[in-house]
Amino acid sequence: MSPRDSVTSAPEKKRTRNREQPTPDKERVRAYKARKRETHKALSLFIRSDLKEALIKLCELEGTTQAEVLETLIEAQARNKGLL
Known part of the structure; x- marks a missing residue:
């Protein structure tokens, strides 16, 4: 019996994960x-500075982005005109 047989399991080389670069x-x-x-x-x-400030305040009040507020306003106007 060899000394290696007396060990129940041989220590294996630690595996490393194959990580991709981020x-x-x-x-x-x-x-x-x-x-x-x-x-x-x-x-x-380009819009007037006072309207830009109003847009920022609208966004803060509603908790939305400027794009979302503008989309909502455009959609409402388009519905009123029968475009949507």
Whole structure:
């Protein structure tokens, strides 16, 4: 009987997980924007400063984003005009 046989189990080499590198921030942002473009369109505009402040206050009161408030206002106006 060899000395190795007397040990019930031989210690195995510790396994390490095969971890992938985390996705860089730029790639995650690019993927997010690509997904968003499938259902949304970008909007760039200038509005008066006082209206911008009012928009910010509306967002704070409702707990929503500026985009959500603008979408709601546009949707309401479009429904009133019979466009939706």
